[in-house]
Amino acid sequence: MRGGRAGGRVFPPLPQHSDLQAPFATSWWGNAWIGALEGTSLDAGRLTRGRAYAREGHVDTITVAPGRIVAYVHGSRPRPYRAEIRMRTLAPEDWDRFLDAVATEPAHIAALLDKDMPHALVDAAERSGVQLLPGPGDLVPSCTCPDHGRPCKHAAALTYQTARLLDADPFVLLLLRGGDEQELLDELAQRNAHQAAREQAPGTRGTTTAALPGTLARDVLATQYRPPLPPPAAAPAHPGEPPLLPSVPGAPSPTSLEFLATDTANxxxxxxxxxxxxxxxxxPWHDAVRLAASHPGLTGRRSFSRQFAELAQSVDHTPADLARAAAAWRQGGEEGLAVLESPWDPPAGPFDRARxxxxxADLPxxxxxxxxxxxxxxxxxxRFGRDARWYPYRSEPGRDDWWPEGEADADPVGALTAMVGP
Incomplete structure (x- = not known):
């Protein structure tokens, strides 16, 4: 898989659990998914409430896309919260190694076609350096609720319900990692055919040849000729993590330094x-907004960490201003921030036809x-942006306290429907 991009899948709300004692996952990979969530949670109470929400059917339609799962979860308030689980996608070279490992064993292909994911398949992927299943800390939850737990009960409920989707179809996990089901199957079919052709070719059974890179000895020892420098090493797939810094009296906060180091590395x-x-x-203001938007540990809405408040103070804004601007940035980058801060008068055309x-569509x-x-x-x-997209906002009635909510959409009906529900 090179250059392809998997699309998303939408799953209708799952029915309530008829047996309150039944496990959420029956497959070993579904239980591994749940273990990745429970292995990093510091609050068993939130997990218990999340399981109850999932069993009672509080999780609405689930959208699965490369790197994330999103759903609205109904809580104690009339308006549902938007919960999201993020997970790192695989790089193209990871997919190449995974597909090579699967294609060499026809039983692995047959298992995937049967919606099964045997241990042997996952072990083969890991031997090739590819981790399919998430480990502790690989699932990154977020939610629009005021609870700062990681995960909160809404994100936990979404994670438990996702285990049921994984049970039924392991390609949901591959989609989360960035792989489209049909593209994966087509690529496996091609590689399997090539593998079979190599095995049947005369004189090739049981033999392999590989050309190793290098420089000839005569070139190295030549006095008048110097071989060209090797090409620069390929960039790593992902930026590295900052080192753990000690806390030294009078020195800057290690948390702040790690935060800045992470941003610099990215x-x-x-x-x-x-x-x-x-x-x-x-x-400086735009940079502070970008920092707040791209680091979930900094963001807030009603309550703010000390680090978040200090970042807002450094650019002469209140924490609430920065939180609102960060939400706009996550919604649409610099254009999203412009929509928040700079009203304008659109020309006649799409804006006039929107109402x-x-x-x-029978909307308000x-x-x-x-x-x-x-x-x-x-x-x-x-709000209509200069990029011809519609940015949804929500406020408590009568408060004139508008906050970005949801994703921008080229269709006003789609943008508004995402807020009010079907």
Missing amino acids: RAHAHLTTGADPFPTAD GALLA RMTIHRNQLTDAQGSLQL
Whole structure:
């Protein structure tokens, strides 16, 4: 798999568990998924409430895409919370090694076609340096609820329900790792055919040949000729982790230094792999917003960590301002922040047709103010960006306290439906 990108899959809400004592997962890989969640949780109570939410059917439609799972989870309040679980995707070279390992053993291909994932298949992948199943700390939960637990009960409920999806179809796990089912099967079929052809070719059974890179001795010992330097090493698949720093009296906080080192490594890795700085702006406010948005440990909404408050103070803003701006950045990057901070007057065209499209879809009637459409209760709002996308916002009725919520969408009906539900 080189250059391909897997699409997402949408699963309808799973029914309630009829047997309250039944396990969430019956497959060994589904239980490994649950173990990755429970192995890092520090609060058994949140896990217990998450299991109860999952058994009672509080988890709505589940969307699985490369690197993340998203669902709205109904809690004690009328409005559901948006829970998300993230997991690292595999790099193209990882997929090459995985597919080679599977293609050499026809039983592995047959198992996948039967929606099975035997230990032998996972062991073969690990021997080739590819980890399919998540380990402790590989699942990164987040939620729009005010609970800062990792995971909160809503994210825990989503994780437990996902185990049921994995039970039924291990390709859900491969999709999370970035692999499309049909593309994987097509690639396996091709590699399996090539493998069979090699085995049947005369004189090749049981033999392998490999050309090792190197420099001829006569070139090395030549006095007038110097071989060219080898090409630079390939960039690592992912930036490294910062070292553990000691706490020294009078020195900066180790947590702050690790945070800055992580951000520097991420930017350096992006520069190395793309040839350009992904965030060339020198504006301190934008940089602070980017930092807050890209580091989940900093973000907040009603309560803030000391580190978050210090970051806001360094750019002369309140923590609430920074939290709101970080939410806008996560929604749409620099354009999302511009939508939050800079109202404008769109020209005639898609903006004018949006209200009619919303009414035709039986959605709330909206009033216009500049690039904003707001419902009569003052709780839902769509903002039209200069990129021709619609950015959903929500406020408590009558408070005029608008926060970005959900993802931007080129279709106003889709953006509003994501907030109000089907």
